[in-house]
Each structure stands twice: as structure tokens, then as C-alpha cells.
Amino acid sequence: MIxxxxxxxxxxxxxxxxxxQFWALTPVELMLMAGxxxxxxxxxxxxxxxxxCAQFPDI
Known part of the structure; x- marks a missing residue:
């Protein structure tokens, strides 16, 4: 869970x-900024x- x-x-x-700015970040960018x-x-x-994605496909 996130x-x-x-x-x-x-x-x-x-x-x-x-x-x-927060929502534009990739997970890797956020990880790097967090140290x-x-x-x-x-x-x-x-x-x-x-x-x-398979469990919760977009409709």
C-alpha cells in the first residue's frame, strides 16, 4: 500500500x-529528492x- x-x-x-510540482515528479525523482x-x-x-493494472483495469 502506498x-x-x-x-x-x-x-x-x-x-x-x-x-x-509534487504531482509532476516521477517516483525516482521523489526518491532522489527524499535522499x-x-x-x-x-x-x-x-x-x-x-x-x-490487471486487477483494476480502467473502464
Whole structure:
């Protein structure tokens, strides 16, 4: 599960991004700005994204 509240606190409060700036970021850009090493595997992998897309297709 994605901690949207925590990510928004990080982006909007700690990093002082505007909402437009926050939502325009890629996950990798947000990770780098948060100081997370690029070598860390994100919890949302491509395989997990594909599984979620299959489970919840757009209508």
C-alpha cells in the first residue's frame, strides 16, 4: 500500500513543493529528492504495477 499522506507531507511540507510540482515528479525523482539511494528497490515494481493494472483495469 502506498502511504500517500506521508508522501504528500514529504513533498509539500518538507520539500516545500507546490502541488503541481509534487504531482509532476516521477517516483525516482521523489526518491532522489527524499535522499533515498537509487540502488534501493522501490516497493512498487513493474511486475506489481502490471498486476494492479490487471486487477483494476480502467473502464
Amino acid at each position: 502511504d500517500w499522506a506521508g508522501l504528500m507531507r514529504l513533498g509539500l511540507h518538507q520539500l516545500r513543493l507546490t502541488p503541481d 533515498i539511494s537509487p540502488g534501493v528497490t522501490p516497493t512498487l515494481t513493474r511486475a506489481r504495477l502490471d498486476a494492479l
